Amino acid sequence: MAPRYDAVVVGAGFGGMGAGIQLDRLGLSDYVILERENDLGGTWHVNHYPGLAVDIASVTYSYSFEPNPYWSRLFAPGAELKKYAAHVADKYGLRRRMRFGVVVDGARWDVDQEHWVVTLAGGETITGRYLLTATGFLSQPYTPPFPGIESFAGKIIHTTAWEDDFDLTGRKAAVIGTGATAVQLVPEAAAKVAELTVFQRTPIWVVPKVDVPIPAAVQKLFARVPAAQKAARMVNTSLLEAVMVLGVLHFDRARPLNRAAGLLAKAHLRVQVRDKEIRRKLTPHYDFGCKRPTFSNSYFAVFNRPDVRLETESIDHIEADGIVTADGRKTEIDTLILATGFDLWDVNFPAIEIIGRDGRDLGKWWRDNRFQAYEGITVPEFPNFLSLNSPYSYSGLSYFTTIEAQMKHMGRLFGEMRRRGAQTFEVSEAANARFLAEVTERLGSSVFYAGDCSTARSYYFNPHGEAALLRPNSTVSTHRRAVGFPLADYTFGSGAETPARSA
Template identity: 70%
Template sequence: MSRATDFEAIIVGAGFGGMGAAIELKRQGVERLTILEREDDLGGTWHVNHYPGLAVDIASVTYSYSFEPNPSWSRLFAPGAELKKYAEHVADKYDLRRHMEFGVVVASASWDDDADVWTVRTDDGRALTSRYLVTATGFLSQPYTPDFPGIDSFAGEIIHTTAWRDGYDFTGKKAAVIGTGATAVQLIPEIARTARRLTVFQRTPIWVVPKVDFPIPRPVRKLFAAVPVTQRAARAVNTSLLEMLMVFGVLHYRQAKPGNQLAALLAKAHLRTQVRDAATRRQLTPSYDFGCKRPTFSNSYFRAFNRDDVDLQTSSIVRVEPDGIVVDGPDGDELKVEVDTLVLATGFNLWDVNFPAFTITGRNGRDLGKWWREGRFQAYEGITVPEFPNFLTLNSPYSYSGLSYFTTIEGQMRHMARLFGELRRRGRSRFEVTAEANEKFLDDATRRLGDSVFYAGDCSRSRSYYFNQHGEATLLRPQSTLSTLREMDSFPLDDYTYA
């Protein structure tokens, strides 16, 4: 027997995923909803991150909702502040702010099968009930801080890129950056400009290709605003290029290996033209196939290593001392690098604490995180899970489609529209994906991934966050964007039960 609830839907997360879900739910007539956000404002990663050099790594015309184009991007690859402003615009236009509550940390959520109700408990002791639960906590939302021996003894400043200190001055500092992922690629050239000395600690090099970036002229922006079809055309061209890179270079590696090798050659040529020293080039060259880790774009990262005051350190870190970092020396001894400012560009913990980001308990006491970790990470069409009625998980296994996160979001919005439309048609309020449909989708995704670079290529030395703790690459949906959107619009309605 269902009972009255505080809300029809609770959405956890006020980033672009959560806002997209709220927009779609409101389109489907679900108005009594709340969006719980642990940070003090909306925008997700574009609110949390504000380090120097922050920008999108997908062209702005594609990194945005297709139904809400922004003709005012200042550059092809917009700076992070513009993404934050865009998020605020979306929230205002679609009347989402009144649904948002900030500074709320969700501790757990549990399903009451008798009452058809989700109960969401927060760290401040509240218990909120709803008919539907949507998790939009993001893929990269749980920062990873390495537990190096002695790090607590470090006497200088420690700054994680997700907790950046605006205005921090590196002038005269002996700085160190640990990590060489996409964030570090943007940040390192900025620190190198002012620091007295910068040491970059690299565990795994990253594939970097040229960044074709430029200011978007004012007349073009005016054209985008006056004739929206022109911006849609630019989006289509950019999306097609990204699609070719993803589908042929990554997902169809077995069939299109030369295309993958061509991308690697482009990245190596870029490295060769930008770094003078041959030994440094060798250290910066990945030893795994292109696409095993998400590649990135930059015209300034490699050049930073030409500077006399920038060092690349590839030896293993032994420990941290109050005034520096000790690494393995070349002759079996130890070498100490003096540091007074330590920057942690160490990324995020996806598989241990982010899937899901808090405890979620479904029917029959099934703990979602435990079920995933003890078995296989899985989600039907990358959005629903058997034995979890009225539950939509946006950041889930096999959900990430294409290279732009907005492709994933809009595909999931289409799935929600079809699902809630069927609920209305049947006069029902409860849905749950069948175990059979989920298993069929999982088997199909596993089969398709067999052709990808993750399994047909050499990723053994990539240390990629695409792989979970079982060694499975269960993050990306192994299909083209068009195929994904088509399936989200047309999945068999009988793959769900309704009540």
């Protein structure tokens, strides 16, 4: 029984769109992209809080094969990323393959029919020869279970569900969280509210943001001479690589570079914040890179304002009109802003139930046997399955580095299938184990293990204490591997054959 689609893609963010573009290139054009939101764009559709902007220079945070010469700033505001996503979807004919407002409950491999059966909320099922999950790394919002939060009588708003018509003017507000989102939001909120309290559990490394408008003349140059924008992308990528690959992933051999980045952040803090005690509270006590650092020229300066207060005491409970900390003090507020980030490991890996061969539950298997995926994309016992946001898949600081590497992996894998006349693939247990051992060894010299990350509370670490998110390779080596991994690491089957299972 033939499946309804060549492929089912879950997620219409940049990862899912990249997968769709590559499926078209491979001649697998009968696919569907399922998206739970009411439009495409992933995080750039869901997030639209004040101050939202990309924290990687826009010339790098975009598809290399689809440059946008018209970014208004070096670090483009979120609305431009959303517009860019719509442009890509329209240009590459992706929108007509998308179904919005569709919640995927789970997927199961049908061993007899050799295809995936995907179940949607409401009971509908669809089938696809291949299953690709592109649900993103930051797709499951997290709200800590603060005691009493349900009794709060004021306004509660999570940054992933921002209401554009919500007016902060004159409010007594609190922001819980000091991650990258809060760094962007807090200065915007402080400019409007009457009083603002920022509840910080863990300070974040913040470095100066060299952000400037991109002149119209430069935009025209990029449009007329694409090589100019390509060169700008290469320079920016090289700088990111220096920080990420050398200072973070090769921390043991490049401690001076890591220390220099930390000193830059501390100098930035010292220049911007007058009060010595506040500076002390805002200074991280973990190595640079244990948590994803961010850029801002205005976040630290906010804490010089008389109407802004930094609170580092832990939250005990929430009452109808305020937040009570562990020392018994109460901060009266009428607005509670949750910048509490995302639940990466508990519900995001995977974001839906996925059942492979012999009833193997991917989520349970990962939690029982370590989080792992061969080359950050395929998993043994899960035929015809590509997980585009997997353990050890994130390469470089720009998500597009990961997306395009995975597109290349798809190209090599499906090209071999076409050459063999095969319809099924499955990575071998041996190849997967070899890759896991390799990345584990390489990460041993990273800041996550060779540095001090004990107080970071970083989402890079899973519940087992493993930094199982980032791939310990440079962008160049990751892309080289994507087009040159051993084809013998996969087994292939044609039609009614099931791939031979490797030890």
